[in-house]
Amino acid sequence: PQPVMMTKAHVEKGDDAIEVFLNNAISASNVQRYLEKNGYFVRIFDEDGSIIIRASMITEASLPADNAPATQTTDGSALNTPPLPKTVTVSAAPAAARSTASTAVLITKKGIGGDDSLLGEVLMKGFLGTISQMTPLPSVLALMNEGVKLAMKHTSSLDHLMLLEKKGVRILVCGTCTNHFGVTSDIGAGVISNMFEITEALLASDKILSL
Template structure:
């Protein structure tokens, strides 16, 4: 007989009483890729045969979470309950390390990301800021990572003590991603004593760096 124990959604330590646990993770209201990252973390704490129920509030999240779990080799079933969706995942095996299911970087490839703003897109500021936060959370989990990220114009505000993505950028820097800030831009906005991550560069050095890049992404 299998004993299924529901646990508090805020406590990811499965509660087991001689059987297998069923864990519920509420990801409603979270922007992409956060539901996938929360799912990944929750699955790592489960044993084979245990079940994770992920609650989401939109079909895009259903597809993203389901696709991730399926690529890890787990059994997935998605359905609607009331005004939200449930992705039910039965853990099978240890899963596949995320780095192994990512695209390998071709030998000699060197790619850079350009960040000219403190938000993404030209929509409402709140939406643009949410997209920035989601982007860098996803980049932390991504393999392979870019070699360099160049921040210029208002993008340099993301490197300051008040940045909502400061922790993510510091993490990326520790992993070897070069974080560069346009020195002219930092001086123009008077941010010299507020930078908490990255190093200053000038336009000539930036051009040399970008000249080595085989791929450049501008956001």
């Protein structure tokens, strides 16, 4: 999460304008979400193979024209950013049904329980299917370690995760973990996230359920 942490330091200093140089699209997506969440207008540029984020604190005067592209190259044309795994714009998702106390779910395994991996995976699929029908829903579901494999395309658990996502649950998938297992391009639900964003979301919740 280093790019996000370095950006956070400037946000906390109250900098009105921030420029971030990055070398991959997933890190750029993480930084962009963090800045937009904290009230910055973000533009992304591709200059000589580097991704550059230029952000400014949103004021009425700084808002762009409706037809101005938010992502550009140096010559002003729209930038075709590298394809990313499916992401979710959290602010645009419907609010999850929840009580006053919010709950986060942290999943670090493909299955529930002990030595019988087949039974464990059946139980995990059943858990995700059940929780997607519960009220209130969790506010956040974070996938780490082998848990990220639950969000892979063509897995039996994917439909349940997509339903939770559709209902407004934030699905955060550990990017370090997907890189380790070599499955980043195979993720079909949630947003590729980082340790800072996941930790922040868990600590902001009233209760954490860990599996």
